[in-house]
Amino acid sequence: MTVTKTEAPVTTASNQPHGEGEPAGSARSERLSALIQQHGALAVLVIVSLVASFSFDSFATGDNVSNMATSSAFLAIVALGMTFVIITGGIDLSVGSLFALGGVLAAWGSRYGTLVALLLPLAVCGLIGVVNGLLVARSRLAPFIVTLAAMLGARGLLLAVTDEGAETFLIGKGSLLAELGQGTTLGLGNPVWITLALFVAGAVVLRRTRFGQHVYAVGGNEDAAALMGAPVARTKILVYTLSGLLAGLAGALNAAWLASGVTILGNGMELEAISAVVIGGTLLTGGLGYVSGSLVGVLLLKVIQNVINQIGSLDSSYQQVVSGAFLAVVVIAQTWLGRRRQLM
Amino acid sequence: MAPPAEVLAVRGLSKTFPGVRALDDVDLTLHAGEVHALIGENGAGKSTLIKLLTGVYRPDAGEITFQGAEVSFATPLEAQKAGISTIYQEVNLIPLLSVARNLFLGREPRNRFGVLDIARMNSEAEEVLRGYGVRVDVRRPLRTLGVGAQQMVALARAVATDARIVIMDEPTSSLEPREVETLFSVIRGLRDAGIAVVYVSHRLDELYAVCSTVTVLRDGRRVHHGSLAELGRLDLVSTMLGRDLGEVRAEGLTKFSGDHQATDSEPVLEAHELTVPHRLHGVSVSIRPGEVVGLGGLLGSGRTETAKAISGALPVRSGRVTVAGVPLRGGSAAAAIRAGVSLLPEDRKSEGIVPGLSVRENIALAVLPRLSRFGLVSEARVDSVVDTFVTRLRIKASSPHQKVGELSGGNQQKVLLARWLAMNPKVLLLDEPTRGIDVGAKAEVQKLVDELAADGLGVLLISSDLEELIEGSDRVVVLKDGAVVGELTGDDVTEDKLMRTIAGDTAATAPAAEEVAGDG
Numbered sequence A: 001m002t003v004t005k006t007e008a009p010v011t012t013a014s015n016q017p018h019g020e021g022e023p024a025g026s027a028r029s030e031r032l033s034a035l036i037q038q039h040g041a042l043a044v045l046v047i048v049s050l051v052a053s054f055s056f057d058s059f060a061t062g063d064n065v066s067n068m069a070t071s072s073a074f075l076a077i078v079a080l081g082m083t084f085v086i087i088t089g090g091i092d093l094s095v096g097s098l099f100a101l102g103g104v105l106a107a108w109g110s111r112y113g114t115l116v117a118l119l120l121p122l123a124v125c126g127l128i129g130v131v132n133g134l135l136v137a138r139s140r141l142a143p144f145i146v147t148l149a150a151m152l153g154a155r156g157l158l159l160a161v162t163d164e165g166a167e168t169f170l171i172g173k174g175s176l177l178a179e180l181g182q183g184t185t186l187g188l189g190n191p192v193w194i195t196l197a198l199f200v201a202g203a204v205v206l207r208r209t210r211f212g213q214h215v216y217a218v219g220g221n222e223d224a225a226a227l228m229g230a231p232v233a234r235t236k237i238l239v240y241t242l243s244g245l246l247a248g249l250a251g252a253l254n255a256a257w258l259a260s261g262v263t264i265l266g267n268g269m270e271l272e273a274i275s276a277v278v279i280g281g282t283l284l285t286g287g288l289g290y291v292s293g294s295l296v297g298v299l300l301l302k303v304i305q306n307v308i309n310q311i312g313s314l315d316s317s318y319q320q321v322v323s324g325a326f327l328a329v330v331v332i333a334q335t336w337l338g339r340r341r342q343l344m
Numbered sequence B: 001m002a003p004p005a006e007v008l009a010v011r012g013l014s015k016t017f018p019g020v021r022a023l024d025d026v027d028l029t030l031h032a033g034e035v036h037a038l039i040g041e042n043g044a045g046k047s048t049l050i051k052l053l054t055g056v057y058r059p060d061a062g063e064i065t066f067q068g069a070e071v072s073f074a075t076p077l078e079a080q081k082a083g084i085s086t087i088y089q090e091v092n093l094i095p096l097l098s099v100a101r102n103l104f105l106g107r108e109p110r111n112r113f114g115v116l117d118i119a120r121m122n123s124e125a126e127e128v129l130r131g132y133g134v135r136v137d138v139r140r141p142l143r144t145l146g147v148g149a150q151q152m153v154a155l156a157r158a159v160a161t162d163a164r165i166v167i168m169d170e171p172t173s174s175l176e177p178r179e180v181e182t183l184f185s186v187i188r189g190l191r192d193a194g195i196a197v198v199y200v201s202h203r204l205d206e207l208y209a210v211c212s213t214v215t216v217l218r219d220g221r222r223v224h225h226g227s228l229a230e231l232g233r234l235d236l237v238s239t240m241l242g243r244d245l246g247e248v249r250a251e252g253l254t255k256f257s258g259d260h261q262a263t264d265s266e267p268v269l270e271a272h273e274l275t276v277p278h279r280l281h282g283v284s285v286s287i288r289p290g291e292v293v294g295l296g297g298l299l300g301s302g303r304t305e306t307a308k309a310i311s312g313a314l315p316v317r318s319g320r321v322t323v324a325g326v327p328l329r330g331g332s333a334a335a336a337i338r339a340g341v342s343l344l345p346e347d348r349k350s351e352g353i354v355p356g357l358s359v360r361e362n363i364a365l366a367v368l369p370r371l372s373r374f375g376l377v378s379e380a381r382v383d384s385v386v387d388t389f390v391t392r393l394r395i396k397a398s399s400p401h402q403k404v405g406e407l408s409g410g411n412q413q414k415v416l417l418a419r420w421l422a423m424n425p426k427v428l429l430l431d432e433p434t435r436g437i438d439v440g441a442k443a444e445v446q447k448l449v450d451e452l453a454a455d456g457l458g459v460l461l462i463s464s465d466l467e468e469l470i471e472g473s474d475r476v477v478v479l480k481d482g483a484v485v486g487e488l489t490g491d492d493v494t495e496d497k498l499m500r501t502i503a504g505d506t507a508a509t510a511p512a513a514e515e516v517a518g519d520g
Helices: A024-055 A062-087 A095-112 A114-137 A143-161 A176-182 A190-208 A210-220 A222-227 A232-258 A269-279 A291-310 A318-342 B046-053 B076-082 B099-104 B118-130 B147-160 B177-192 B204-210 B233-241 B303-310 B333-339 B359-364 B379-392 B409-421 B439-454 B466-472 B495-503 B510-519
Strands: B006-017 B020-031 B035-039 B061-066 B069-071 B084-087 B165-169 B196-200 B213-218 B221-227 B269-276 B280-287 B292-296 B318-323 B341-344 B427-431 B458-462 B475-480 B483-489
Touching (some): A062 A210, A095 A232, A114 A176, A114 A232, A190 A210, A222 A232, A269 A291, A269 A318, B147 B165, B147 B177, B204 B233, B269 B303, B303 B318, B303 B341, B303 B458, B318 B333, B466 B495
Parallel strands (some): B165 B196
Antiparallel strands (some): B006 B020, B061 B069
16 A cells, blocks of 8 residues: 555546446446345355255255254354454464364363363463464464464374374263253254354454454555554454464364364364355455355355265265365456456 | 634654654644645655654654643554544545444444444434535445545544544545535634644645645755745745745756757657546647756646656556657557657656666666567677666676665666666656765766767656756746646746746746646
């Protein structure tokens, strides 16, 4: 944004008289583009689900839906934190490792009761998030590098706790923690309800609190945000902390669901979460995004995965091919929409 | 009636940057309800003063008294909280956020649960903005508004934060005339509400329309202050440029030899009615081979933009450029270079030299494609070109392999010049070729310009140094607010005439008078 006085580019927007003199078409087109950006993924999800339920008898069954929902829940919680980070213009690569670390810590802590099993992963992963945030905000290091280091560090920590992965901690049956992960309420797994509650809270925080406004402002134009009085550093520290906390929580719930802390989980999960967030309409460059979109993005990834599993003849390796192609299409569409909207 | 209260008193403010005394012992007093014009040419210290007032920089010496107490702001935020708001030429808001959310960021209305009250925020935003002539759906992203409307939102935000002083840094540079009117009525409203306004602009008409007092800065010093109405336009311009009207022109201060043998041949370059929205309004310039045409005018009058529009670096909405009779495809710098138009940009650091590369590489950069065959560069031919220009332009470097970043400003400028001369241009556009270089190097560059013209090149010279402009040019085309307001030829090429034309003194030159009437 450093444009010297004489060379300020004159955008076509500046030729528009403001207010009533504006051509109505551009506003309508702008709204349409915004609509596609925000709800495009939802439309695709609905279409894919409809086609799948007509094509495969086993797709729309209660069991299959419930399974998909539960397996989506953990990724969704991670993607929720990622949404906040990406809207500030950052990235968090450490969440996959934190997810695994959170699971192992929860399983290890379960011998001391459910409270410890939940608080320990939150404390450790939250702390790593704080460090990520401090390094990004105060030391002005690139988020990519900072969280990459955290990703490696957390994996190391995980191996240290589990004696190089040789030891697997189990969660006893019948404990409150196991109930939290494995039990169902109204036909859906408890993790699903927890996820929904977190997303509602996340949406309120993002759209309806000052902190949420600051998240958008920092990602939209950091310098302007600082000049407008937004606490830029604090906002960044908070989003990385939130991302760490949610990754830890997701890991703990996942461990409760599996009844053990599995060390090999979470590999590549950070990329899956980023994909879901981007598919959901959040701009990778920051400043624009929706919590609901990320949820839709996660569901879409999981539905595609499920559909490929239903096609028995197709190797499940193709899952990733399809997911990758889908992500590419979304990013191209986003770029196209963005360019189109800027042209107004 | 008691005089209005003093809101701000600045005493002896100084700021030095490495090698430059940016601000030297400057005083400034602002009263409630005063609209104060702050003017000065490039490098006069305006932006330094503003940045000191708003906490971007810390002063080396001097004190700032704000509302009776001495203050020292560490950040722009502190200044803003205390009541000094600034709106910048570049709109500093969040483009993707809605208009209302931008307006209220950090002070959003909240309900009793601590959650934002969106409905109230939107209705209040709509009401506030109506007062600024902006009638839009405040839920739309700010980005979708025109620049003028965005500027109004920034202004509304600045005022709404309980400001006692509002500093406006060239607020009208991207506004339509209708929007300028709205801005003025807002400023008058601020004045009536007892808010002090510091107004920075180069448009004299605007200053006289809205300001009551003035401070003129030059070379970091305050050279004039007082009532604006008592200072005539001509006096204002001459104070700003640092020239006494009666001052006899001292001959021979520059290295220009005087008039060139401008041939009567066809112009090598003709720019016709160049128009760039908000920047240029139908600017026409023609240059004949061997002629140095000066572009006169104040900062922001469109000199740089004219050069850029000619060279294809700035897209034009209408108008055409012909080089040696051949029309140039607009908006393409590559086409202009191929046709033989070379621009030496104003800001050589960001737009010219590559400091990490050697003298040789910098010179050869543009001409490389011509020195290569099948994509392979002939080292021998590069060496010969580089040698030629290092000798001809007297570039002082330890070797052609020395990094350009290590050279002095004057030699850097010569390297740039060499780069374009290697292209064998027909027309050279020089934007402030001697700014920021020492006296000796300045004289050398001036001498070079002379020699190049003598060799038959057409030269367009832009310079804020009046002496350089007057003595270096055979003709001077005078710009004001992006339009040509006069042309000085022959004996009329004097500082006095130039200043009169800039000030819009109709007695200056006959053609100038006509065009002033035409352009309003």
